Amino acid sequence: MRAPARADAQPAPVPAQRPLRIRDDAQALQIARELAADFARDAAVRDRERRLPWDELERFTASGLWAITVPREHGGAGVSARTLAEVIAIISAADGSLGQIPQNHYYALEVLRVGGTEAQKSFFYRRVLEGERFGNALAEIGHKDFKRRTRLHEEGGSLQVDGQKFYCTGALFAHWIPTLVVAQEGEREVTKLAFVPRRAEGVSIVDDWDGFGQRVTGSGSVRFEGVQIDPAWVVPFLASFERPTTIGPFAQLLHAAIDLGIGRGAFEATLPFVRERARPWIDAGVERASEDPLAIQLTGEVAVRLRAAEALLRRAARFVEAAQRAPGEHSVAAASIAVAEARVLSTTASLDAGNRLFELAGTGATLDGLGLDRFWRNARTHTLHDPVRWKYHHIGNYHLNDRFPPRHGAL
Template sequence: MTQSTVSNLPAQASPTPRRKAKLIRSDAEAIEVAQQLAEDFAREAGERDRERRLPWEELERFSESGLWGITVPKAYGGAGVSWSTLSEVVATISAADSSLGQLPQNHFGVLNNLLLTGNEEQKGRYFAKVLEGYRFGNAFSEARSKTVTAFETRVRFEGDTVVVHGEKFYCTGALFAHIVPVVGVDGENRPFIAFLPRDAQGLTVIDDWDGFGQRTTASGKVLIENVRVPASEVIPAWRAYDQPTADGPVSQIIQAAVDTGIARGAFAETLRVAREARPWVDSGLEHGWQDPLSQAAIGELAWRLRAAEAILEKSAQAVERALAEPSEESVAEASVIVGQAKVLSTEIALLASSKLFELGGTRSVSSRQDLDRYWRNARTHTLHDPVRWKYHLIGNHVLNGVKPARHSWN
């Protein structure tokens, strides 16, 4: 495990990008770049998982490709890609290596909150940094608070300066970030996001993530000990939920895209091992791929995966509508449809990663293949928020017309 402080940053960590990122100019280009990177990232994904080798070099290539800047609006120099394109990019990378696919999820979420709540000077400054290749991490959740929406980290305004103090956990991407956005609340319990430089005095990132899945996300702990930043580096995140906005559905659709990607990767491996499997002795067949029972199982996985991809696309369209014309109705619609995407992507990711072994047989559990990473990653990432509450969210809206509560987990 690696502990890093202002005086002892990992050799790879830096408050500035290694090289300037390329500028992606269209949706088609973004998808093409993601496909090219995914092909490379897949090659050593199993080794990185087995060795818990953090993907420093892969992440540099990922952000230098320009993909981390594709949601920057055209008005600020970016491609302003659709949420359908972003979902496809995240799913494509996640199919190859879901740890890499997860790393920018909060980066994109922060960019959306910046767009919704930042002033023009802040938007111009931070969007420009992102286009240069700056990566945002994540220091939002807290392990000791009563619920995920409760924060004990405090922000204190002292004139033109803000002091941030607290402790965070599940901080995906913070170790790799150039800037660490930290959520803290003021005296009125309103959440703000403070953009802390990676080398800020008092900011400590601890790589103590020991989950059995998503093993190379470094989703560990962040300590913030009276870190001081100018007030110009703090945005009023609470405004994104004080009124109807798509900030919650934006956060959730990225989660669903990661899980859809895991399902794709697991399904591709399932096809491979099913074709290589021996026929069962009682089948009277020459090859395992002739087995009608295996064919039926593959058929079920295929339609469930296509259904998950279809609802992910539909949810992206709902998010687009809610962003373009935010209202109680459009935001509720986006939250419900994205909730459906969360349900389907969770179910197929877990099912496909389990059927992989059933159809591959005993040889598929060899540790040399590391195929269990798909199930471990699916089981770990789908715990981000309980999908059982998505059934409730959807049903309560359909049956009773109750709009979902607005927060980052809806």
């Protein structure tokens, strides 16, 4: 049963220790593999009990992985987009929620890299290297339009944030909550990203996320009531999409990595169950389910789809890296399309892997104590982030009509 919604279920976190400084891409991947093996052990229990992963997140942060995109000139590892995507996929295979929680953290770092001042970069990069985490307060619900109603305004000589957000993945665990706000500048409204301290007076977080998947991401509500912030913590946002930047494709690359990882996790859970516990169908005439020719074929189909999704993810990462080095109309559009192609396949591959798990393993795999349904539930929940049908549209329009896709966070 879902626990009641909890306001500020835990005190705002304080970095327990200074994180490890990761040197390079190879070390980042090795640490991710070690952490994933640890995280996988209790993933089913956390999911079943909706147990928030506070201890796991502290280990995750202390590992240094949350700082791997901080540029080298600021003391970070500055890993490639391909490495970051693989790190996220590795963690997501072990626990889809833990793989998703830092997605908006890396996203905020990319917004800073693209649109922040040197002073803002220096300040926030240092905080991340010291173990502080970013959450998010981007989306709003309750309206049929996409207008944002959370406002940044002046009151009594200070800047204040007022509004309410939902789907705030990671905010509950964060030290800073990057928040999309609307501000009035002369005759026009502009959208900005305000980095709000988690401990600021007037910030309240409710753990009211009760989705059937990604259960322990803390993706609930955040309310801001007269929250005062420093002007130095406000970064341009919409302006970063008025010119070609990698913010959109970078974000989508990480979403594809989460889906791929969840699919890998489902496949990895399928194999031992079929080998050791599943019963062969009587018509197969074999002693073990793993020798059933049709089961073998289905296993091969799942493996091929996952390998194809991996290949497209790596290809997309190369396009993102090229656009980061030389952003322009063509490079950013090509990156957006490459990532959209990867997301199409990572979506279908993850859902297929979660579904085929039961088709191959049989009724015994549905027992609640096993928690094997979490892979499909996590994939189905996360793949709804934005519609694949529109990715097909933009991919087709790009190839057929040479039309560049729109620039926003969903492409």
